[in-house]
Amino acid sequence: MEKSILIVGAGFSGAVLAHELSTRLHNKRKIVVWDERNHVAGNCHTQRDPDTGVMIHEYGPHIFHTSNKKVWDYVNSFVPFEPFVNRVKAVFQGQIYSMPINLHTINQFFGKTFNPKEAADWIGKQADTSITEPKSFEEQAIRFLGKSIYKAFFYGYTKKQWGCEPTELPASILKRLPVRFNYNDNYYNDVYQGIPRDGYTAIIEKMFRHDNIKLELGKKYIRSEEDYRYEHIFFSGPIDQFFGYKHGRLSYRTVTFERHETEGDFQGNPVINYCDEDVPYTRIHEHKHFTPWETHEKTVFFKEFSKETTETDIPYYPKRLSGDMEILQKYEEEKKSLENISFLGRLATYRYLDMHQVIEEALEVADSYISQHN
Structure with missing residues (x-):
């Protein structure tokens, strides 16, 4: 019986991998892709709002940014990207500030x-x-910014976002947010920044458009004795789920959304953060502003709330606390005894990865596999 390749997960990891294997393997294999959700693209899934016609980022805002030209050219080969600069605002004690921290923020905050x-x-x-040597998020912030800015823009927001005191979080989390001493309010520093004209789901759908790919949605992977049927399994789901949580569950934060609709323009910006601890939501995103090349009379916006991930929630952000890293190490040891199974993506490697990093990793995994099996 001819064996096939199983890919678990229809997000960017699985889609890039499926596309590369189906188009580049000389000895063609059937590529089977499973995803337990009823749609492709994972947390990058986009679709038109039926009431307003606005393209919605169903699982929260996704702005593509990278300095890797190979990755940028790759995604643009499926769906053209429109230039987009992410300019985030932040509310603290009734004032609106520019983020990330820049010269305007500093001057406004200190008068x-x-x-x-x-x-x-x-x-x-x-x-x-x-x-x-900052050991925590809080120490990192105070070491470089001082207590005033930390308390205003980071303490409350971070506590709401991660559900714990910033003293419990690793210092590395803050390294993702730049501080500038000019008026540049571009949230990212990367060379290439944009949003796909037709949404992210359109990219994933094109990646799966191949005769050798069999896509099965609403199908959850559970390890079984039938796995031998596959020449190789590429797993992009939660690593603790793969092993049946035998060493415990890794902790994640997840988000929920409260939908609102109105006429015109609600907040005049794609994303506004709410830094005060007594405001229950972390931010509001208004999705018509993610497609400035479109015109819509109505608008839809979402209040975003952060919470701990339960068994029925979709995991978003790996917390990577000390206890999590101890559990992860046990799963990493388990992986060493497995054959013909590879792990990739944010959930399977329990790392915070942006879209461009996920794609870059998937291309590298595909290159490695193809070089050994062509």
């Missing part, structure tokens, strides 16, 4: 008119340089 050097010197005086 100053600093030039870049003056602002850098001012923040340098605010910073607590006695913290030489």
Whole structure:
């Protein structure tokens, strides 16, 4: 019996892998893709809102950004991307500020008119340089920004987002948010930034459009003795789920959304963060602003709430606390005894990965597999 390849997960990891294997393997195999949801694209899934016609990012905003030209050219080969600069605003005590922290934020917050050097010197005086090796998110923020900015823009928001004190979070989380001493309010530093004209789901659907790919939605993978039927299994789901949670569950944060619809323009910006701890939601995203090349009379916006992931929730953000890393190490040891099974993607590797990193990883996994089996 001719064996096939099983890919678990129809998000970017599984779609890139399926596309590459189906088009580049000389000795063609049937590529079977399972996903337990009833749609492709995972948390990047987009679709038109039936009431407003706005393209909705169903699982929260996704802005594609990368400095890897190979990845940028790759995604654009499926659906053209429109340029998009993510300019986030933040509300703190009734005032709206520019994010990430930049010269305008600093001047507004402190009531100053600093030039870049003056602002850098001012923040340098605010910073607590006695913290030489920051061990937590809080220490990292105070070490480089000082207590005032940390308390205003990071403490409350982070506590709501992660469900714990920032002292419990690793310092590495803060490294993803730049601080600038100019008026550049582009949220990202990457060379290439954009949003696909037809949405992310259109990209994934094109990746799966091949005679050798059999896509089965609403089908959950559970390890069984039947796995031998597959030449190889590529798993992009939660690694603890793969092993039946035998060493315990890894912790994630998930998000829920409260939908609202109105006429015109609700907030004038795609994303506004709410930093005050007593505001229950973390941010509001208004999706018509993610497609500025479109025109819509109505608008739809979502209040986003963060919570701990339960058995019935979709995991979003790996927390990677010390206890999680101990559990992860046990699963990593389990992996060493497996043959013909590969793990890739955010959930299977329990890492915070952006879309471009997921795609880059999937291309590397595909290259490796094809080089050994062609």
